[in-house]
Amino acid sequence: MTCYSFYIFDRHTECIYSKLWARQDRPLSAGIDPSSIPASNGGAQSDLGPARARPARLSAQDDAKLIFGTIFSLRNMVRKLGGPDDRYIHTYAHTTGNGPRKWEKMLIQRNSFISYRTGQYKLHYYETPTSIKFVMLTDTQTLNMRNVLHQIYVNLYVEFVVKNPLSPVEHPGGVGVANELFELALDQFVKGVL
């Protein structure tokens, strides 16, 4: 399983954090000359998965806007199609806390938008009741990552961003989110899950 990128959007629809991981394998990006890719994102590696491996280059900002537009529309569509149904289904997902991997029962709102998959990648989505949206792009083989996103929220975002007394309550432009502890822990956590 490979994780390509990760985004957080706040309740004002702004992208307050994004991270791209370099891809180790490069099956689908043949034909694209890595040197033609502009060195955006502060010296990130050139081969960055589907988010970056498009012929038409978009800035990281446009990427985030596109992703937000997609999840926003999809979420609303899922809700409209499903109707005002507030029943819940039980499902099982594996969690990786500090301890060994285990399967945990979790409750998912029937109408919530969880993920979508294309031929190239899979997008996972989790929204907190406070309208913070977590998005992760992975390869297509990855199983349900909703619980992983929830863990990122509980163990990393709340611990290192919300509880940091120096970071503001709202994060316009991402102020206070990308602090060292959060970045480090996120990187380790994602590598640990994979």
Added chain:
Amino acid sequence: MASASKAARIGEEVWKSRVDKVNAELVTLTYGTIVAQLCKDYESDYVEVNKQLEKMGYNIGLRLIEDYLAKSNTMRRCTNFKETADMISKVGFKIFLNITPTITNWTSDSKQFSLIFDENPLADFVELPDDGRAQDELWYSNIFCGVLRGALEMAQMQVEAHFISDILRGNDSTEMRITLIRYIDDEMPMEDD
């Protein structure tokens, strides 16, 4: 009610296993110091003190909601305001203060209820100033109103909360009234130009 007993179970479990505890007297004394200092700073203008306490609470609430969601492992929004009330009392107050205020006096449209505080850790050992005004003007625990307003606002509920009686004032009970004003809509993304 099913959701009430479920909320009570969650609250109990989280309080037992996932919450760092501090000495209750430390909380009482710290809060007392804050209120006393505010009374001094605003020269016993208790209306202003109430306002400042509410504002402090509001700013606490804005962040506390995230900690609440993380600790209680809440993955979804409440389906109605009654469930919200249960979660506030039996999970929120339980995990942060180890109290469960009684929910009562619902209006028929289910948009307004009271929380009765049988115990209130903030108000232990407290006597209001004996200047003839504090008894009528100061809402000692007004920070709670702000916390609820801030926390619920982040969960897309605009509420109004105020105390209507306080044992410290000589009333029979400490009662807070909470009114749901509206559910806040999602913000729309800005148009690209």
